[in-house]
Amino acid sequence: MTLLRLEQVTRTVELPDAEPLHILRGVDLEVEVGDHVSIVGRSGSGKSTLLNLLGLLDEPTSGRLVFDDVPLERMRSGQRDRRRGRDVGFIFQQFNLLPGRSAIENVVTPLLYAPPAQFWRRRRLAADMLDRVGLGGRLDALPTQLSGGEQQRVAIARALVRGPRLILADEPTGALDVETGERVMALLDQVAEDSGAALITITHDRNVAALARRHYRLDAGVLTPTDADVAVGATVPVGTSAAAAPSPVAPAWPAASSPPVAMPSAFPGERL
Ligand SMILES: Nc1ncnc2c1ncn2[C@@H]1O[C@H](COP(=O)(O)OP(=O)(O)OP(=O)(O)O)[C@@H](O)[C@H]1O
Numbered sequence: 560m561t562l563l564r565l566e567q568v569t570r571t572v573e574l575p576d577a578e579p580l581h582i583l584r585g586v587d588l589e590v591e592v593g594d595h596v597s598i599v600g601r602s603g604s605g606k607s608t609l610l611n612l613l614g615l616l617d618e619p620t621s622g623r624l625v626f627d628d629v630p631l632e633r634m635r636s637g638q639r640d641r642r643r644g645r646d647v648g649f650i651f652q653q654f655n656l657l658p659g660r661s662a663i664e665n666v667v668t669p670l671l672y673a674p675p676a677q678f679w680r681r682r683r684l685a686a687d688m689l690d691r692v693g694l695g696g697r698l699d700a701l702p703t704q705l706s707g708g709e710q711q712r713v714a715i716a717r718a719l720v721r722g723p724r725l726i727l728a729d730e731p732t733g734a735l736d737v738e739t740g741e742r743v744m745a746l747l748d749q750v751a752e753d754s755g756a757a758l759i760t761i762t763h764d765r766n767v768a769a770l771a772r773r774h775y776r777l778d779a780g781v782l783t784p785t786d787a788d789v790a791v792g793a794t795v796p797v798g799t800s801a802a803a804a805p806s807p808v809a810p811a812w813p814a815a816s817s818p819p820v821a822m823p824s825a826f827p828g829e830r831l
């Protein structure tokens with residue numbers, strides 16, 4: 560079943576005193592329920608711009624975007640906001656955590672607009688999700704008290720806590736070391752699979768790209784399907800093997816209170 564379809568989508572920005580900037584040029588993309596898609600591309604190629612369109616945060620300049628069989632132009636802005644809140648989980652490149660709010664308050668935020676069953680259990684759900692990303696011991700920490708990687712994991716917990724149908728991840732492992740990145744990707748994969756959500760990952764990391772089922776490249780606003788090796792090769796430094804298999808994904812990460820090297824066999828909140 561198709562969740563999202565883009566037909567010849569463009570995004571152009573008018574600039575004062577300069578030619579218009581054509582960021583996306585005729586993008587076609589179809590995403591099925593439960594799909595896992597990776598998109599790689601150079602800095603400035605339009606990846607974040609595309610993700611904002613996919614997540615109904617922005618509108619195409621031309622072309623067609625259909626979300627869950629409803630064309631974007633037929634959604635009123637309130638409907639679009641509700642649908643985004645209910646169906647889309649964003650992991651932003653810059654995390655976008657609320658400053659001055661603790662980890663758990665950040666993760667609770669999407670649940671403030673959730674149906675009663677989730678709303679009344681919001682603290683429990685948020686705490687469980689933070690537990691799943693290895694931050695069960697840091698619920699009350701402020702973003703300024705967390706490392707970049709920990710902030711990213713809070714952002715991931717916030718994206719997943721409402722059980723979205725579409726998870727949009729912009730460099731989800733960008734601030735994480737290799738091992739933590741693998742665990743985060745395993746969690747994203749698992750949550751997506753458990754809930755039948757589609758996962759679209761933008762990444763420069765070849766191991767992360769290799770985890771997806773379908774691969775695309777974005778070059779100067781042009782999106783092209785590609786195979787894993789080519790997508791991955793685009794991000795591999797010269798002299799390394801593009802075909803290197805991703806390392807097996809570890810089941811869990813150390814609890815926040817454990818030293819980073821001590822690896823407990825399983826993480827307490829392993830269910831969703
Ligand atoms: N609102 C805007 N006004 C002007 N230029 C913009 C705007 N939004 C994006 N751009 C430009 O469009 C291009 C694509 O931006 P985008 O953020 O989508 O790139 P990206 O592929 O995500 O890059 P990165 O890998 O560095 O995050 C960039 O050159 C950016 O400067």
Ligand SMILES: [Mg+2]
Nearest residue numbers: 606607608652
């Ligand atoms: Mg970007």
